[in-house]
Amino acid sequence: MADVKKIATRDSYGNALVELGNLHDDFVVLDADLAAATKTGIFKKAFPERFYDCGIAEQNMMSIAAGIAATGKKVFASSFAMFASGRAFEQVRNSIGYPHLNVVIGATHAGISVGEDGATHQCCEDIALMRTIPGMTVINPADDTEARLAVFAAYEHNGPVYIRFGRLAVPVVFGDDYKFEIGKGVTLKDGDDITVIASGLMVGESLKAYDMLQEKGVSARIINMPTIKPIDEEIIIKAAKETGKIVTVEEHSVIGGLGSAVCDVVCANCPVPVIKIGVNDTFGHSGPAVELLKNFGLSAENIVDTVLKALNK
Amino acid sequence: MDNLTQKQLKITACKVRQGIIEAVHGAKSGHPGGSLSIADVLTYLYFEKMNIDPTDTKKADRDRFVLSKGHAAPALYSVLANRGYFAVEELKNLRHIGSFLQGHPDMKNIPGVDMSSGSLGQGISAACGMALSAKHFGDTFKVYTIVGDGESEEGQVWEAAMFAAAKKLNNLIAFIDINGLQIDGTVEEVNSPLPLDKKFEAFGWRVIVIDGHNFEQIESAVKSAYEETERPTAILMNTIKGKGVSFMENQVGWHGSAPNDEQYEVAMEELKNALAELEAE
Numbered sequence: 377m378a379d380v381k382k383i384a385t386r387d388s389y390g391n392a393l394v395e396l397g398n399l400h401d402d403f404v405v406l407d408a409d410l411a412a413a414t415k416t417g418i419f420k421k422a423f424p425e426r427f428y429d430c431g432i433a434e435q436n437m438m439s440i441a442a443g444i445a446a447t448g449k450k451v452f453a454s455s456f457a458m459f460a461s462g463r464a465f466e467q468v469r470n471s472i473g474y475p476h477l478n479v480v481i482g483a484t485h486a487g488i489s490v491g492e493d494g495a496t497h498q499c500c501e502d503i504a505l506m507r508t509i510p511g512m513t514v515i516n517p518a519d520d521t522e523a524r525l526a527v528f529a530a531y532e533h534n535g536p537v538y539i540r541f542g543r544l545a546v547p548v549v550f551g552d553d554y555k556f557e558i559g560k561g562v563t564l565k566d567g568d569d570i571t572v573i574a575s576g577l578m579v580g581e582s583l584k585a586y587d588m589l590q591e592k593g594v595s596a597r598i599i600n601m602p603t604i605k606p607i608d609e610e611i612i613i614k615a616a617k618e619t620g621k622i623v624t625v626e627e628h629s630v631i632g633g634l635g636s637a638v639c640d641v642v643c644a645n646c647p648v649p650v651i652k653i654g655v656n657d658t659f660g661h662s663g664p665a666v667e668l669l670k671n672f673g674l675s676a677e678n679i680v681d682t683v684l685k686a687l688n689k
Numbered sequence: 690m691d692n693l694t695q696k697q698l699k700i701t702a703c704k705v706r707q708g709i710i711e712a713v714h715g716a717k718s719g720h721p722g723g724s725l726s727i728a729d730v731l732t733y734l735y736f737e738k739m740n741i742d743p744t745d746t747k748k749a750d751r752d753r754f755v756l757s758k759g760h761a762a763p764a765l766y767s768v769l770a771n772r773g774y775f776a777v778e779e780l781k782n783l784r785h786i787g788s789f790l791q792g793h794p795d796m797k798n799i800p801g802v803d804m805s806s807g808s809l810g811q812g813i814s815a816a817c818g819m820a821l822s823a824k825h826f827g828d829t830f831k832v833y834t835i836v837g838d839g840e841s842e843e844g845q846v847w848e849a850a851m852f853a854a855a856k857k858l859n860n861l862i863a864f865i866d867i868n869g870l871q872i873d874g875t876v877e878e879v880n881s882p883l884p885l886d887k888k889f890e891a892f893g894w895r896v897i898v899i900d901g902h903n904f905e906q907i908e909s910a911v912k913s914a915y916e917e918t919e920r921p922t923a924i925l926m927n928t929i930k931g932k933g934v935s936f937m938e939n940q941v942g943w944h945g946s947a948p949n950d951e952q953y954e955v956a957m958e959e960l961k962n963a964l965a966e967l968e969a970e
Binding site: 402404426428430431433435436438439440441443444445446447448449469471474475476574613632 | 749753755769791795796803804805807808810811812814815816817818820821822825826828844845848849851852855856885
């Protein structure tokens with residue numbers, strides 16, 4: 377896919393904020409001294425008077441965001457996923473989640489693909505943390521197209537939204553006609569033998585795996601699941617009934633993320649085997665992002681191997 | 690402040706204290722000590738100062754209040770009830786299943802509560818957010834918050850203090866309730882955050898020290914804060930924890946426990962007598 381356009385979803389975030397800024401003047405953007413990295417710096421450059429740097433104080437920033445939202449205004453609060461969901465968890469829960477305020481948390485640098493910074497910054501727990509908060513919407517966009525649409529949808533949404541963006545440039549897999557709706561999964565490829573449910577940058581890998589599996593005579597259904605909460609139960613139950621086996625793929629811990637959310641639905645409605653590909657209850661480590669992803673089994677090759685094994689092939 | 694206004698505020702504050710005891714006794718739990726210490730300043734804000742309307746609880750230009758020391762909810766609820774946001778009779782349902790009066794302030798369900806709070810340190814940050822919002826969007830409302838002296842051991846209080854000064858939030862007034870006691874003992878011996886005046890000054894705030902039970906001093910401090918053009922103001926109020934109920938005053942044990950039936954009768958009798966005295970003045 378060398379000729380495919382690549383863009384990091386954090387860039388999509390910054391660009392979408394500028395687009396939104398041109399349309400609406402009822403929101404502000406907060407960051408915690410990471411504007412250059414989270415790409416809210418793009419917004420800051422376009423609308424310097426609508427950008428507030430809270431400095432290196434993420435807990436304060438989340439409660440500041442809550443205060444702004446409590447006055448009836450919209451606000452985006454941005455940091456790395458580790459600090460937005462981890463360090464400031466309790467502020468997000470109590471100041472934003474409990475009063476169900478309209479705060480959009482733009483969390484970048486999620487997952488292993490942070491790369492060289494290593495374990496302290498490679499947050500693989502954020503989805504698990506955020507989805508336990510009642511009323512919190514959790515979105516993990518797959519590419520530039522979806523990330524942009526997710527930012528627009530989050531702006532319109534009533535209630536808190538956590539959106540997870542990546543540092544690594546990833547292929548743009550969706551065209552301009554792609555439709556995004558909070559809470560809806562999308563069947564990207566139909567198939568009968570097994571279903572692969574992916575989110576974030578693993579969607580691109582799953583599509584690669586689809587082609588490789590076809591060559592081996594396996595008909596895999598590929599579902600993109602951008603919204604982890606509320607999750608699209610219908611599309612999961614249908615897949616469980618029609619294909620009998622599910623593989624989930626995410627750049628997140630296998631504990632508490634997409635895989636767990638899919639298991640919750642499958643267990644309660646239509647028990648079938650679910651095999652989870654993700655970060656296996658371990659911390660990350662330093663290295664180039666692309667190599668790390670392979671290292672952690674977050675690759676089309678591992679999806680193919682896992683699917684074949686699940687099908688006893 | 691004229692004598693009549695002062696007298697009226699004292700009478701109201703006494704009724705607010707009755708409501709606090711009623712609520713905590715009804716709940717069989719809660720925080721009477723730190724509620725009684727802020728009864729006077731809350732009475733001043735809600736009955737004398739703030740631009741609010743109990744019949745239009747969400748009006749856009751209202752002044753905002755955040756009870757950062759959210760465990761003093763009985764005081765806020767009693768003030769709101771006495772001000773007409775809901776029936777005073779509701780106070781005894783505090784913390785009951787099915788009651789809208791949650792153990793800590795809940796903005797979604799309690800008329801007049803501008804911000805949910807209770808996890809210490811977060812309320813002052815939310816108040817900063819409100820003040821920033823007002824400045825950014827050109828609103829003229831003021832934002833008031835009450836922070837506990839024990840609460841100021843939370844690091845987030847100082848993140849907020851730094852932010853408020855850096856962003857020049859002169860529309861923010863933080864009362865610091867210095868009653869000197871927290872759950873495990875005196876504020877000084879637990880993990881002293883003192884001196885708070887020098888700390889707030891060092892963080893770039895205007896600091897005013899007052900007797901938190903003196904309405905004239907409260908008023909003149911707030912008036913003075915209104916004149917600030919750049920700095921946020923911290924009004925450090927020296928208060929008595931448990932103020933108004935003799936056996937609760939300055940007793941650390943009354944931070945978080947409710948009076949039994951007998952103690953309730955004694956407290957209510959004391960407040961009834963105090964009220965009668967004030968009214969006879």
